Every structure is written in C-alpha cells, then in structure tokens.
Amino acid sequence: MAEDQTSPAASASDLRRMCRRSCSAVLATTAIGHKQVDDGWPVASMVVPAIDLDGAPILLISDLADHTRHLKADARLSMLFTGSDPASNDASRIETDHPRLTLFGRAIPTTSADIRNRYLLANPDAAQYVNFGDFGFYRVAVEAAYWVGGFGKQRRLSGAQFIVDDCQALRESHDDILDHMNTDHLDAIADIVAHQTGHSKQPGWKMKSIDCDGMVLGTDLTGSLPFRIEFPQTVLNPSDARQILVEMSKISRA
Structure with missing residues (x-):
C-alpha cells in the first residue's frame, strides 16, 4: 500500500x-x-x-x-x-x-x-x-x-x-519467561523499573506479561496498577527477549 x-x-x-x-x-x-x-x-x-x-x-x-x-x-x-x-x-x-x-x-x-x-x-x-x-x-x-x-x-x-x-516462539515461551524472570531476576526487574520510570525498587515488581514490543509490570499489592515498559526493538523469541532484558538491566545499573 x-x-x-x-x-x-x-x-x-x-x-x-x-x-x-x-x-x-x-x-x-x-x-x-x-x-x-x-x-x-x-x-x-x-x-x-x-x-x-x-x-x-x-x-x-x-x-x-x-x-x-x-x-x-x-x-x-x-x-x-x-x-x-x-x-x-x-x-x-x-x-x-x-x-x-x-x-x-x-x-x-x-x-x-x-x-x-x-x-x-x-x-x-x-x-x-x-x-x-x-x-x-x-x-x-x-x-x-x-x-x-x-x-x-x-x-x-x-x-x-x-x-x-514470526513470533510463535515467543508466544510458546511466554509463561516460562515470566516464571524465570519472577523467580531468578526480580533484582533486574526492579533496576529496570527504577531507571525507566523513576518508581521505587521496593514494592516487589514482577513481570506480568511480555509481547513483541514491550512488557507489563506490576506488583501483588492491592491497588497497585500495572504499567508498560517498551522495548527498544521488536523481539520475536526467547533469545531476543533475553538479550533485550540483559541490555536494559546493564543500562539501568550503569
């Protein structure tokens, strides 16, 4: 078109x-x-x-x-x-x-x-x-x-x-990515949130969902509203997602 x-x-x-x-x-x-x-x-x-x-x-x-x-x-x-x-x-x-x-x-x-x-x-x-x-x-x-x-x-x-x-691999791995990040990398999520949004690291941020363009984060606290953080580029599979998240974590800790 x-x-x-x-x-x-x-x-x-x-x-x-x-x-x-x-x-x-x-x-x-x-x-x-x-x-x-x-x-x-x-x-x-x-x-x-x-x-x-x-x-x-x-x-x-x-x-x-x-x-x-x-x-x-x-x-x-x-x-x-x-x-x-x-x-x-x-x-x-x-x-x-x-x-x-x-x-x-x-x-x-x-x-x-x-x-x-x-x-x-x-x-x-x-x-x-x-x-x-x-x-x-x-x-x-x-x-x-x-x-x-x-x-x-x-x-x-x-x-x-x-x-x-062409993002079927990301779709199939969606829940595994969330489980991995929320089990092993809560510190990285907190750093990314603080750097990208200015929110405190303290409330216990978790990844609620991920898609080709970004991720939704939130906490389990009553009244806490989820919010998006966009990725700098499109991700298609778990490897792409890992690379983006590692890069974002390194930037947030620099």
Missing part, C-alpha cells in the same frame, strides 16, 4: 504500541437488524480491547450487543485507537493534531485459552463476566492500518506490515 513519503511516519512497532496504550477503542460495524437504522448503516460503539502478542486486537463482547450481531453477519470492522488512557488528563480533549490509528480487519471468533489469558491479563476486571454464556472472544485479523499523526503526517500499512507474523 502506498504511503506519504514526504511526512514523518510512525513505525509499525510505534503503531502497535499506540494500540497497547489505549484503554478503549471505537469499533465500527455494519448494521444488521438494528432497531433504529436500516441494514447497511455504519454503527460506532466503544469497546475495551486487549492487544495480542503480535499486535492483533482481541475483543470480549456479548451476543446481546448490537455490534456482535453485526459482526456475526458481516465480520468486517474498523477500530479507532488514540493511545489515550481515559483516566488521564490528556484524554479529556482530543486535538486535531492528536495521533490516531484506524485498523481494518475481520472479527474471528475463538475459544483459544491463550487468547482468553491475554485478554484477562490486560483487563483483569473482565473476570467478573468472562464466564457468562453470552460473552465470547474474537481476534481481529488485521488487513490494513491507517495512521494520522497530525497535519501532513500519515501512513498506510497492510496487515502484514502491521502484525508481527
């Missing part, structure tokens, strides 16, 4: 990180059997996605929702991400120069335990309703991405350019 070569453009990893930072997204579907508009109308709704290890959005949605009925009839969708946390001050008003990303894809139903775990890691509150009979998981097969970074800044990517397609 063509892209504007005259303007600064975000990398694919930058765009995946924008999605990972977003606590919500706007979902656009095509109306089927809607009570207020005719079939074929575009319908927008708010969803709380998670982002899979490779960058694909994951949805947990109810059969009772209009957008789920629409997707069952026509799996095509688009999703708008701004990278904003609704609780943060910068989400109260979206300026015209605020970066935004639209993903185009198809919602694929899945019963994968891995998808379920990824979603609940990102959205632990969903445990309250994840087992309700009307809720189901969907993984979005991304076919295209369109980024606008402000006036004169844009980029268009294919799904193949956006999604990391």
Whole structure:
C-alpha cells in the first residue's frame, strides 16, 4: 500500500504500541437488524480491547450487543485507537493534531485459552463476566492500518506490515519467561523499573506479561496498577527477549 513519503511516519512497532496504550477503542460495524437504522448503516460503539502478542486486537463482547450481531453477519470492522488512557488528563480533549490509528480487519471468533489469558491479563476486571454464556472472544485479523499523526503526517500499512507474523516462539515461551524472570531476576526487574520510570525498587515488581514490543509490570499489592515498559526493538523469541532484558538491566545499573 502506498504511503506519504514526504511526512514523518510512525513505525509499525510505534503503531502497535499506540494500540497497547489505549484503554478503549471505537469499533465500527455494519448494521444488521438494528432497531433504529436500516441494514447497511455504519454503527460506532466503544469497546475495551486487549492487544495480542503480535499486535492483533482481541475483543470480549456479548451476543446481546448490537455490534456482535453485526459482526456475526458481516465480520468486517474498523477500530479507532488514540493511545489515550481515559483516566488521564490528556484524554479529556482530543486535538486535531492528536495521533490516531484506524485498523481494518475481520472479527474471528475463538475459544483459544491463550487468547482468553491475554485478554484477562490486560483487563483483569473482565473476570467478573468472562464466564457468562453470552460473552465470547474474537481476534481481529488485521488487513490494513491507517495512521494520522497530525497535519501532513500519515501512513498506510497492510496487515502484514502491521502484525508481527514470526513470533510463535515467543508466544510458546511466554509463561516460562515470566516464571524465570519472577523467580531468578526480580533484582533486574526492579533496576529496570527504577531507571525507566523513576518508581521505587521496593514494592516487589514482577513481570506480568511480555509481547513483541514491550512488557507489563506490576506488583501483588492491592491497588497497585500495572504499567508498560517498551522495548527498544521488536523481539520475536526467547533469545531476543533475553538479550533485550540483559541490555536494559546493564543500562539501568550503569
């Protein structure tokens, strides 16, 4: 797909990180059997996605929702991400120069335990309703991405350019990496947290998840909120992850 070569453009990893930072997204579907508009109308709704290890959005949605009925009839969708946390001050008003990303894809139903775990890691509150009979998981097969970074800044990517397609080894080793880091290298995690964020080393930071673009860290303390630390480059396998973490640890202790 063509892209504007005259303007600064975000990398694919930058765009995946924008999605990972977003606590919500706007979902656009095509109306089927809607009570207020005719079939074929575009319908927008708010969803709380998670982002899979490779960058694909994951949805947990109810059969009772209009957008789920629409997707069952026509799996095509688009999703708008701004990278904003609704609780943060910068989400109260979206300026015209605020970066935004639209993903185009198809919602694929899945019963994968891995998808379920990824979603609940990102959205632990969903445990309250994840087992309700009307809720189901969907993984979005991304076919295209369109980024606008402000006036004169844009980029268009294919799904193949956006999604990391060769990270199966990292996916299969995900839990082993977490176990290893949280058993043998809590000191390194604490050093990285202190260097990257300014947080104290003391609360007992642990790695909660890892993906191709970064890792989520948190503690077991009540009320403690998890946060991301991005990697300086994309990782595809345990060896890549180890190398990045060793480098980050050395920098944090320098």
